[in-house]
Amino acid sequence: MKKLDIPSLEAFVAAVEEKSLSRAAQRENLVTSAVSKRITDLELRLDKTLLLRHGRGVEPTPAGMLLYQHAKSILRNLRLTENLIHEFANDGKAQIRLLANPSAIWQFLPQQMAAYFKTHRSLRVDLVECHSYDVPRMIAEDSGDIGIYHADMPGTGVISYPYKQDRVGLVVPNGHPLAQRQSLFLEEALAYDLLGYFPRHSLESFLAYVEPSLSRPPNVNLQVSNFETRCRMIKEGLGIGVVPEQIAANYLQPMGLQLLHLEDSWAQRQFYLCVKAVDAQQPVIRELVDALLQ
Secondary structure (H helix, E strand, C coil): CCCCCHHHHHHHHHHHHHCCHHHHHHHCCCCHHHHHHHHHHHHHHHCCCCEEEECCEEEECHHHHHHHHHHHHHHHHHHHHHHHHHCCCCCCCCCEEEEECHHHHHHCHHHHHHHHHCCCCCCCEEEEECCHHHHHHHHHCCCCCEEEEECCCCCCCCEEEEEEEEEEEEEEECCCCCCCCCEECHHHHCCCCEEECCCCCCHHHHHHHHHHHCCCCCCCCEECCCHHHHHHHHHCCCCEEEEEHHHHCCCHHHHCEEEEEECCHHHEEEEEEEECHHHCCCHHHHHHHHHHHC
């Protein structure tokens, strides 16, 4: 499938919101035929009818409404990205770009950065949330200056230092059949619906990672990336879920949840801090690296 382009998405969003190709053209400062062509090209690329055209104007098909919702998010994120880029210096670089996975941001960085900024108020750090598997590559490609990720082994193409460790546990609601257990293997919980995300982020990657420890895949009907939202879903009985123990502890009492210790070896996670070799001795980067490794 050919890549989607921003002008076509903008024309499509305008058509849906204005319910008219002519009004969409006025909004986008185009002629009506240009808007019509962009939307037709979009339908050809996706091989789906996206707009129903009639005498009163246009309206999206179900596929078109789904595209509209995602296109709105894409265009909103694009505007946000443009605004953030404008905050950088003319050379395109912030003083330090720190990339970290969500678990590190939730568990470790708030306290560490608060302590660091007490004596470094003039320093600017741009903290960007990333998946662990992306962090070493992004640092190697100069998309960041310092990266934090978890993995079994240090990533290639970067200099990595052991950083922190954590454990993930299994969160269940009070009254759940497993709530009386203190510890278990995930294999023992496969009779119950599980909420994603899992360590390794996608279910497929997680299963490839833990394949020897499970006899069959878990039943996952709902993927929830945000830790607090995942715990709220568990509270409402939508499933049980794997959550870092330190993060789960914040929600156990308020939400009526129980945290069970997972005995699986993969439940213990090693975090690494990484930099490019060329950046390792830059004073401003080295100072922050040393502070985070303390």
